[in-house]
Amino acid sequence: MPPGPSQDEIRRQNLGALLRHVHVHGATSRAELTTALGLNRSTIGALTADLAGAGLVSEGAPKETGRAGRPSPVVRPESNRIHAYAYSIEVDRLRAARVGLGGVVLDRRELDRPRGLLVAEAAPLLAGAVKEMQQHVPADAVCVGTGVAVCGMVRRDDGLVRLAPTTGWVDEPIGAALSAELGIDAPITVGNVADVAAFAEHARGVAAGCDNVVYLYGDVGVGAGIIAGGRRVTGHGGYSGEVGHMKLVRDGERCECGSRGCWETQIGENGLLRNAGRPGAQGREALLAVFDAADRGDARAGAAVRQAGDWLGFGVANLVNIFNPEMVIFGGTMRDLYLAAAAQIRSRLNANALTACLEHVRLRTPKLGDDAALVGAAELAFERLLADPLDIG
Amino acid sequence: MPPGPSQDEIRRQNLGALLRHVHVHGATSRAELTTALGLNRSTIGALTADLAGAGLVSEGAPKETGRAGRPSPVVRPESNRIHAYAYSIEVDRLRAARVGLGGVVLDRRELDRPRGLLVAEAAPLLAGAVKEMQQHVPADAVCVGTGVAVCGMVRRDDGLVRLAPTTGWVDEPIGAALSAELGIDAPITVGNVADVAAFAEHARGVAAGCDNVVYLYGDVGVGAGIIAGGRRVTGHGGYSGEVGHMKLVRDGERCECGSRGCWETQIGENGLLRNAGRPGAQGREALLAVFDAADRGDARAGAAVRQAGDWLGFGVANLVNIFNPEMVIFGGTMRDLYLAAAAQIRSRLNANALTACLEHVRLRTPKLGDDAALVGAAELAFERLLADPLDIG
Structure with missing residues (x-):
C-alpha cells in the first residue's frame, strides 16, 4: 500500500x-452522489462546481422524487461536448x-x-472517417483523446501492434500512423479488442459489478479480456x-x-468452416451460414x-x-457459437470444471454487443480524463 | 477509483x-524511509514515534554512512516481540x-x-506444536494472528477447505478446528499453499519487484499462485x-x-512414478529417487x-x-522436475509460447524454498496488522 496522498x-x-x-451511471442527484461516494454535501457541491466550471458536467432540474423537502439537483456528464474518438480494427471491417462522456456513441462510420x-x-x-465526423461536431466540443x-x-507501453496473425500485421505502430494522418500530437491509446471489450462490459455492460470476469472474443482467432x-x-x-493459443491437442492442426x-x-472461423466442409469460405457471413444450416437440419453443419x-x-x-x-x-463469433451450442458447452463445463470453481459462474452474451469494442476503445481515451479531470485540454 | 480518504x-x-x-525490507534509516515513501522528515518522525509507542518498531543506532553530517536513526521491525503463528498442511507433513514481523522464522516444528x-x-x-513453542516465547511478546x-x-470468505483431493479433505473448517484446539477467539486466515507461497516470494523472495508472476507448486497435485x-x-x-486441472488430453488418465x-x-507425483515404472511408490522421497535414478543413467527413469x-x-x-x-x-516438486528437465521445458516453451508473451519471462526456483508456505501463511496473518497498525491487541 502506498503512503497516503496529499490534499x-x-x-x-x-x-x-x-x-x-456520472460517466458510468449517467445523471445522478447530488444526494445520491453523497451516498455513493461517502463524501459530505458541501464537498460534493464544491466538486460539482469545479467540474461544471471545466465544462465536464452540468447541473440540471432535479428528478421528481415524490418525497417532501427540496429535491436534489442532478449532475449530468456533458456527453455532447466532451468526447473521444474510437477506432476498431477488425478482420473484416x-x-x-x-x-461522448458517459459512453454514448454520438456518431459512427463503418x-x-x-x-x-x-x-x-x-x-x-x-x-478520413473521423475527419468526416468532425464536420458535424458542435463548435464548443472538446476531444479528450x-x-x-x-x-x-x-x-x-507504446501501443505497437506486435502481432496480429489474423490481419497479417507485425510490429505496426498504428497509433503513430493515425496521429500522422490526423495531424495531431496527442497520444493515441491502443488496446487489444478482447481487453477493451471486457473493459467496456465491466464498466457499463453485462459484467457491471462483477469483479472476476473472462470475456471471450472470437473472429478468425480467439482471445480473452x-x-x-x-x-x-x-x-x-x-x-x-x-487463450486462443492454449494448446489442447498435441500435434494438432497447424495454427x-x-x-x-x-x-x-x-x-475459430477456419476450424468451424473446415469441419463444416466449407474450407474455401471465410468471414462472418460464411460462419453465420453454417449456424443457419445447422439450425435447418444440415447434418454436416450440425456436427x-x-x-x-x-x-x-x-x-x-x-x-x-484457472480464473474462478x-x-x-x-x-x-463466440457469441454465435455459444447460442448455437449451449448444451454441449454446459455439459463439457459440468464434466471438466471443478465444482468449487464453477458453482457461481454465469454464462452471458455481451450487453453492448458489437459496440463493446468502440465503447471500450473510448474508455481507454477517457481514462486519462478520469484520472485527473481538470488537466484536460 | 474510490473517493479520497479522510485525514x-x-x-x-x-x-x-x-x-x-520495514516488514519487507528490514532495518531502514529514517532518511531512506523519507525517500521511499515520499513523505517529509517530520511526518516520518511522527509515524515512527507512533509505531514505536505501540511496540511495533524500535529505533536504533544509525548506520555508519561514511558521509558528513548527522547520520539518520534506523527503524527496525520488532521481530522478536511481534509475531504470528503459521501452519502448513501438506500431503506428507x-x-x-x-x-516474527519482518518474516523471520523464530521457531518451528515439523x-x-x-x-x-x-x-x-x-x-x-x-x-500441540504451537503450545510447545509458546513455552519459549518472551513474556512481552504479542501474537497478531x-x-x-x-x-x-x-x-x-471463511477459509473452509472445499476440496483437497490429495489429502481427501472435503468441506473441512480447519480454521475453526484449530481455534477450538488452541482455545482462541481470533480469526485464523486460511489460504491455498500455492497462493501463499506466491505471496511470500512476491513480498520478499525471488519475485520481489515483479508485478506479473506465476508460481507453480507441485506435490501430488499441481496448483499455481x-x-x-x-x-x-x-x-x-x-x-x-x-492449473493442475487444465485438461490437456481428451480422454486421458483419470485424475x-x-x-x-x-x-x-x-x-504430478502419480504420473511420474507411474511412467517411471514405480506405480506402487508414493511421497517426495520416492519422487527424488526417480530423479536420482535418471541422473545415474537409468533409462526408464530418464525417459x-x-x-x-x-x-x-x-x-x-x-x-x-494466458498471463504474459x-x-x-x-x-x-515442480522445482525438482524443472531442475531435472530444464532443456525439455525450454524447448517446449520456445515451440509453443507466443514470442511476445515469452520474451521477458524468467524461469526461477523459489528463494524462500520450503519456507515459502510458512512465511506466506504468516503474511496472511500480518496483513490485518499492516492494514491498520495501531488496531492490534
Missing part, C-alpha cells in the same frame, strides 16, 4: 471519483466512432476491410489473454501463430457446430479452473 | 506503509512456525503426516489457480478430481523425467500465453 491529490481523486460515477489491408492503407481510411481496439497483440479482483489483467507487456493444436484451430461447441466448453472449463470467474462472456 | 484514514495508511516497508489423516486428527497435532497454508481449494499487476489473483470464491486428462496426471518435463513445458507455455508473466517460479 491536492485527494481533491483530484475526489474529482475523478465523481466524474467517473474498420470502424470509427465519436463517443468500412469493409479487405483481408490483407496494410496499416499504411488502413490509417488514411480511418482518419483517441482510443483504438485492434484484433492483435498490443504492447502496453480478463478482469480479476475488479482490475484488468494485462500481463507484463500487455499480451495476456491469448496461424506457427504452432499446432491451439484452441482456436477448433473454435461441426456441436464439435466446436464441445471444444468451446472444453477450453472454457480450463479457464474456469463469476461470469464468462461470449463475444464476437 | 484519519491517511494517517493509518501512512502508518501501514511505513510498517510494511504438518508444519508449524512462529514467524511432523510426519500419514496420508489419510483427518482434520480432527491433524488439528490437535498442530495445536494465525495463518494456515493448505494444499487444497480454500473458500476465501498468480500475481497480476502486483496483486494476488484469487478468483470469485478464492479458488483460482487450479483424482474425477475428470480425465488433467495436466497434473502427467507432471519418465523427460516426458514429464515436456508436459511441464507444454502447460507452462499455455500459462505464459515476467517470471515463472517452480516450487515444491
